[in-house]
Every structure is written in structure tokens, then in C-alpha cells.
Amino acid sequence: MPNLIEPKLIAGNANKPLAQAIARRMSLYRGMSVSLVNARVERFNDQEIFVEVYENVRGEDMFILQSTSNPANDNLMELLIMADALRRSSAARITAVIPYFGYARQDRRTKARTPISAKLVANMMVTSGIERVLTMDLHAAQIQGFFDIPVDNLYASPIFALDIKKQFKDLSDVMVISPDVGGVARARELAKRIGAPLSIVDKRREKPGEIAEMTVIGEVTGKRCIIVDDMCDTAGTLCKAAEVLIEHGATEVHAYISHGVMSGPAVERVTNSVMKSLVLTDSIQPTGPISEAPNIRVLPTAPLFAQAILNIWNGTSVSSLFETETLGPIYEGIL
Structure with a gap:
């Protein structure tokens, strides 16, 4: 039975070119226009982050495109606040697409009295309303176990x-x-x-x-x-x-x-x-x-992430993208 809810993309400020490239690839794959949801993600004078979504997202399958790269704390907070805004706007499902997962190097206690920050970040993401995570090449694969929600870890x-x-x-x-x-x-x-x-x-x-x-x-x-x-x-x-x-x-x-x-x-x-x-x-x-x-x-990773997002939306296999035979046609003419 076809999925009647369309996938919708929203992007933070971490990597806008990649987000736009993912939207273009999804448009190409689907044969119809896929664009980023109209929203503003900005800062007040004291650097507090504010998010406002201008489009109706009630009942929609939402994908937040945001790497938690430098500045890691700002980009992480953008992700969490966007997730909260979408949850309070009654989005049907919120998936965080995090090409680079920051804090992944802090996945264990290496000395006494040190934190496991990757676990703390996972807890914050789940609390914010994120229901699924799509990322690539986690520094430590066991970080997937820090989440009580599905985590798809793609490979480069x-x-x-x-x-x-x-x-x-x-x-x-x-x-x-x-x-x-x-x-x-x-x-x-x-x-x-x-x-x-x-x-x-x-x-x-x-x-x-x-x-x-x-x-x-x-x-x-x-x-x-x-x-x-x-x-x-x-x-x-x-x-x-x-x-x-x-x-x-x-x-x-x-x-x-x-x-x-x-x-x-x-x-x-x-x-x-x-x-x-x-x-x-x-x-x-x-x-x-x-x-x-x-x-x-x-x-470019846009072809990989675009196909993974469509697979998640359709409820089909993401692990199929681990194979060179599957990615070959996707990257034909690009590499």
C-alpha cells in the first residue's frame, strides 16, 4: 500500500549545501520537486537559538538535516530545538539525519570522573522528540546502543x-x-x-x-x-x-x-x-x-543520504545501501 504522507526535509545551519543537494537528489529520484521546509533558525542577541517553522507539518514524516560539527554545541542545540518545534507542531514522525555525529569520541570513560558525553547527547535527542537517527560512520559503532530508538549507521x-x-x-x-x-x-x-x-x-x-x-x-x-x-x-x-x-x-x-x-x-x-x-x-x-x-x-554524500531517507520513508531496507552493487547506479556519472 503506497505511503500517502510525503517526506519533508528541514535543515539547520550546519551544512546547508548538503541539505540542498539531498533535496535535489530526492527530487531526481522521485520525479517530483522536493524542497526544504520554509523555516528560520536564528539567534537572539545573547546567542539563544530560535526556530520558527512557516509551513504546516501536522501529521508529516519529518527529516531534520543537521550535522553536529563545529560549532558542535550550537549545531546540537539547533537540532534539539528544531525537533522540539516539530514535535509541538504535531509532526507524525521526526528523524534526525546527522551526517557527522559530534561527541562520538566521548563514548566511554577513559579515566576516573569523566563523562560519557555521547550517551548524554543520545538522551537529549530522544527527549527532544527525535524518533529515529540516520548517520554515517559513527566513531564507535556501539553508540547505536546508547539510543532506545532505531539508529541507521551508513558507511562511506x-x-x-x-x-x-x-x-x-x-x-x-x-x-x-x-x-x-x-x-x-x-x-x-x-x-x-x-x-x-x-x-x-x-x-x-x-x-x-x-x-x-x-x-x-x-x-x-x-x-x-x-x-x-x-x-x-x-x-x-x-x-x-x-x-x-x-x-x-x-x-x-x-x-x-x-x-x-x-x-x-x-x-x-x-x-x-x-x-x-x-x-x-x-x-x-x-x-x-x-x-x-x-x-x-x-x-558527495547526498545521493547516499537521499536514497536512505526515501528507504526509511517507504519502510524498505537501509542496509541494502551498504553494498557497492546498490550504490553503483546511484553514483553513476557522479564519481
Whole structure:
């Protein structure tokens, strides 16, 4: 039986270009216009956030498009307040589409008397009226368990696999690299998709932000290495790993990163590094310096999220989008 309620999109200020691109892709897929709900999300003089929705959303299936990226607290509050506004306006269902889920690195207590902020954020989202979450490449998959509502965690690896096969052509000398032991599962997933071997760069930290020692586990001599990770913040670890790989005989080093946080000196470090290319997704809106950097490329996620939103709305499988065979036709002519 066809769904009579249309999906409606509303966007915060975190990544308006991605929200508009998702709306365009949904219009293309459906053969009819899908636009963002007319609303204002602004701040009072004291920086309090105010939301007003200008369209009737009673009984509608609403999707809030909002990454909780820098400034994380402002964007998170925008998301919560938009959800509250929609709930009080009698929306039938509220789904938060969060391409980049901030606070995901605080998923456990690493020391005494520290918080589990990711769990706190999950609680706030549920309290605000959000009934489902759609995100991509959570820093820790177990964060899905922090929610008592459905969480769909998409993966960037199928997109990366499509791009790698197009860019590298001959994959016989390609090796996938995990920049730490914790990211092995993610790297193994991409290596399996492209039929490449796997290696690890083991790092030891004296304190956060500083790397004391790096060791390459595996033979990388004569290989074109692809470092894969979920996020790049200051790029210190990434650039150091690239240097270590070159020192161990790698011919080229590339990196595929799901979320380009790119704080502080990150762009300058990448530009001046030995890395031949850094590939990010647009889950976080690229800044001007990122767009202008000669060795940084940005892959679109709008086709993936648009199809996932339609699948949720239709009540069909979201996990089908984990497969390269499914994404291939969606990304045809884009990558």
C-alpha cells in the first residue's frame, strides 16, 4: 500500500549545501520537486537559538538535516530545538539525519570522573522528540546502543571503493592502511571491497594530540598505500603516518577519511605533507581552504543520504545501501 504522507526535509545551519543537494537528489529520484521546509533558525542577541517553522507539518514524516560539527554545541542545540518545534507542531514522525555525529569520541570513560558525553547527547535527542537517527560512520559503532530508538549507521566505504576503483585503475600494488589498531575493522572492510591487502600503523600516545612512536605492522615496500579512517581533526596523526609509510618504502600515500573535521593547522599540514591526496566526504561542510587545497578532494554524500531517507520513508531496507552493487547506479556519472 503506497505511503500517502510525503517526506519533508528541514535543515539547520550546519551544512546547508548538503541539505540542498539531498533535496535535489530526492527530487531526481522521485520525479517530483522536493524542497526544504520554509523555516528560520536564528539567534537572539545573547546567542539563544530560535526556530520558527512557516509551513504546516501536522501529521508529516519529518527529516531534520543537521550535522553536529563545529560549532558542535550550537549545531546540537539547533537540532534539539528544531525537533522540539516539530514535535509541538504535531509532526507524525521526526528523524534526525546527522551526517557527522559530534561527541562520538566521548563514548566511554577513559579515566576516573569523566563523562560519557555521547550517551548524554543520545538522551537529549530522544527527549527532544527525535524518533529515529540516520548517520554515517559513527566513531564507535556501539553508540547505536546508547539510543532506545532505531539508529541507521551508513558507511562511506562503498563510496570510497567506487572512487578508488575509478582513480587507481590497477589495484595490484594497492594496500589499505589502518592508522591505529582500533580502526582495523573499518580498514578491513574497505580492503575486502577492493581486494587489497591490509597493514596497520600502530601508534602510542603520551597524551592526547601528541604521538610518541609509530610502528608499521606489515610490508609496505613498493605499495601505493591508502590510509582509511573515520575522521581527521588536526591531521597530525595522519601526516605522521604518511611519513612513516614513505620511510618504510611506500611509493605513494593517499588517505580516505569519512569526516573532515580539519581543525586548526590541518589543511596546511596536509598541503605540506608527503600525501599525494586526501579524500573527504561532505558530511561536514568543506571550508574555503579545504576546497582550494591542491591535494584534497571532497566526495558527495547526498545521493547516499537521499536514497536512505526515501528507504526509511517507504519502510524498505537501509542496509541494502551498504553494498557497492546498490550504490553503483546511484553514483553513476557522479564519481
